[in-house]
Amino acid sequence: MMRPRWHKALADLWSNKMRSLLVIVSIAIGLFAVGLISTTHAWLGLAMRDGYAAQNPANIIITAAGFPADFVDRIRNLPDVQEAEGVALVSLRVQTGQDTSTPIDIQAFPEMDEKQINQLTLLEGKYPPADREIVLDINKLEDTAARLGDTITVQLPSGRLREMKVVGIVRDMTIGAGGMGGGYFIASPQGYITFETLAWLEQPELLNQLHATVRSGDADLEHIQSVAGTLMDEFERNSLITISRAAMTSTAHPNNPYLESMLGLLVMLGFLVVFLSAFIITNTLSALLNQQIQQVGVMKTIGASRFQIRSIYMVLILVYSLAALGLALAFSDRAAYALLTFLSTRINFNLPAVQPVPRSILLQALIALIVPQVAGSLPILQGTRITIQQALSGTGSGNADRPSVVYRWLAKIRGLSRPMLISLRNTFRRRLRLVLTLVTLILGGAIFIGVFNVRTTIDHYMDRLGKYFIADVNLTLSEPHSIREMTAILKQVPGVVSVEGWAGARAELVEPDGSVGEAVILQAVPTDSTLIEPILTAGRWILPGDENAIVLNEMFNESLPGIAIGDTVRLRVNGEETEWVVVGFFQFAGKSGGLLAYTGFDHLSRLTSMTGRSMFYRIVTAEGMHTLEQQEELGAVLEAHLKRQGIEVSEITAGLSLNETTARGLDTLTTFLLFMALLMAAVGSMGLMGTMSLNVMERTREIGVMRAIGATDRHITRLVLVEGMLIGLISWVLACLASFPIGKMLSDVVSIAIFSMPIDFVFTATGVFIWLGLVTILSILASVLPARSAARLTIREVLAYE
Amino acid sequence: MHLAIMNSRFPPEISNHQPLIRLRQVVKVYRTAAGDFPALKGLDLDVEAGEFLAITGKSGAGKTTLVNMITGTDALTSGVVEVGGVNIHQLDENRRALWRGRHLGVIYQSFHLLPNLTLLDNILLPMDFCGLYRRRASRERAMDLLRQMEMADHAHKLPSQISGGQQQRVAIARALANDPPLIVADEPTGRLDSVTAEVIFRIFQQLVAQGKTLVMVTHDRTIAGRVSRMLTIQDGEVLNQPAA
Incomplete structure (x- = not known):
């Protein structure tokens, strides 16, 4: 038989259902937010850490001009290397409409069915594909306008078209790993084919990217970097030109830093919701106590101590809390799973098999038991401190x-x-x-x-x-052409106002000990360029007459701490070691931009023996042609125009597409x-x-x-x-x-x-x-x-x- | 209507040789925005065990303040209030609450039953707080009291489902829940019609006949011949202390 005092607690709850519902829902929302976030956090950890590690991601990725298959065997036999695989990475274009196309990065593996590193998860269809078939990654599938079973049309360097059947849809969780391809969000659609299909796509059967895992210490970035150094030395010893290298641990999903910060923010907001719902509890309970002030007086009159009265209201809060906890537990896991599903397509991970998270349940239970009691304590203390006389006469409720x-x-x-x-x-x-x-x-x-x-x-x-990308259309040719001739050709297209030839090179930092360090994207612009307005943080921009002057982005401060204007930086450009004088710093896109540097066009083109010629063109259009659609339209016209002139386009992008x-x-x-x-x-x-x-x-x-x-x-x-x-x-x-x-x-x-x-x-x-x-x-x-x-x-x- | 004999919990020597209620130089001053208002001005009063004391006076005379001093529901400004030999205003609030629950029953003009509890629970509540009876015994006792008040059929109703007179009977049953020797009633018939008021008054008379001491504030001077003593308060002072 329940004691009458607890009857009172329950009767108070039941007698004003609207108020009770309000308090229960207020507490439940706070708990729900915390449960949702903590459960999502735990499941995401599972998916992003363990799920990613389960794909056996590469710890080291080295991009090179090319290397033979037996070189991969040699790497595999190195003592610190667990597994090594060679990949042929090619960039082509796939038609998305009558006059439109999009770039696609295609990976070809020599032994596709025995692939160990960077494993793919088959979502639909089959894997591996047969020759002349393709498997696409789900993340940017929309961009290709293709679905499973469709046939996509791939544009070849010669201008010929190849039709490939999409036989499978996979998830590649390693997209963006090591900053390759500009990170996950700006990566092109990804395709996977057999090595034998390369020739049919007019591509050399040449491996150009090495994926390797370390034998031990796959969570120790320093160790992985040292192994990567050994691998780079191996490339050098075999006179193989490398373009870039990246080192990462086996649990470092490429989108991890982005997600961690986001979750940190959400945890903060979740607790804020709890905090706010506590306010509602305080408000409601103080109103309840005000309303019950006479009852408090009566209870004191018939022998109730303050503690006994307080315990009635604390039990009432406890019942509210338990009801809210039940409500929150019923929905938070479901909502977390829905969120996880939403995120899996947005930040690229496989949905893990999930279990309720005890830590999350415990956290919700603790908050449910503590926060409402704390929030209610002030009104309870105030309400029960009142004298019987004040309570019964109504002078203590603050109405006067x-x-x-x-x-x-x-x-x-x-x-x-x-x-x-x-x-x-x-x-x-x-x-x-x-x-x-x-x-x-x-x-x-x-x-x-x-x-x-x-x-x-x-x-x-x-x-x-x-x-930094003011041009309306960016054009990359398959091979260098005279800037003067190209300008004349491009200006034949209505709407083209001006053309600039830029230069670019992949470079690597040369460490003080002479070893090759991180990859640097080196851009060279005409000194009178109007198509770039950098955000300078120190020093100056490239000026006419500058020779080996270089302007660096903010990421150099992390790679070369203490670097200042006037210092000299050593870079390996096209295999040659060169020295550059730092004249300024500019702000770019932080981590996602990697190491980026600008220099004068004339100096770099001399260095790369490309004087007066360029593969990279920046095109400005007339007024009224600055929307993305207009830029894309002009890009298609330019491509067709150049094709008619026998000039092969490697890539053409609208300025606004980035x-x-x-x-x-x-x-x-x-x-x-x-x-x-x-x-x-x-x-x-x-x-x-x-x-x-x-x-x-x-x-x-x-x-x-x-x-x-x-x-x-x-x-x-x-x-x-x-x-x-x-x-x-x-x-x-x-x-x-x-x-x-x-x-x-x-x-x-x-x-x-x-x-x-x-x-x-x-x-x-x-x-x-x-x-x-x-x-x-x-x-x-x-x-x-x-x-x-x-x-x-x-x-x-x-x-x-x- | 039969009321069971209820044992006093005050020590026999106090009950036998001293007044049950003893007030000496009791002063109560209310501090208001308009200035200090003396509600009781050095009041002395003795009430013997078994007495039926009626307190009358005009509105604002200090009747309710006097009752509040006896029940300990309001603080004294100065003076001494002893009930059953206990200087109740020297007890801390929690002890005073427990003392009150065990030794006196209070009945109000507006009944003050807890609206969300059944009549039965309303009577059980003081027993629950004071812990004098085991649970099963509490329930039997509460039902017994309801029967005595002819309210047993309504035991599981809420206060709002019964009339004012019935509510006051339940309030009396609640006041008797812990079998206190002293009952204090503040205008218990003020909200009732004359027939119901008479019924309630008879209950009080029976309680006194069975050994309870009863202090009742009332405006009704016609009961003078039916109580042990009638006390008139005026401007915070006892106007007379005639024996009934």
């Missing part, structure tokens, strides 16, 4: 407030109607409750607005990065953040709804008196609605202010994750206005229900209310 400063100030405003004045006064009547409600709404709103600012900040920075691919990657992040922002908004509006219900409940008698002296349903409804909207509007103004620091903080976290540095914060009005609309709607919704209940009460009911 003196007119506040705000009210006195409001009363001085002329032209305010009496009902409006009542609404305004009511808003400021319960100041602690107002503050807690406002804090909930302000944080929800500030984060909501902040998310838009983060997006705009990144977009703005992407626009600034776009100034922005588009990057934006796609960032969409995942903003979707994530927006989801959390909406969760915050939901908690905020629940807080407001709770406050409005409590305000109305506490003023039942007052409403009755107003009705008795002539207030209609409309008057009463309007009083409540105005009050709710006023709170919403005040929160909006303050949220706008708070969104500056919060948006800046979010922006820093995100930009450090993506670019490994904070970027200039940009504020946008979009989020401000969307939140204004949303908070107005939420305020109305949150007030409508209490307003209707208030208007529905009869005078007799309200005056009899206790």
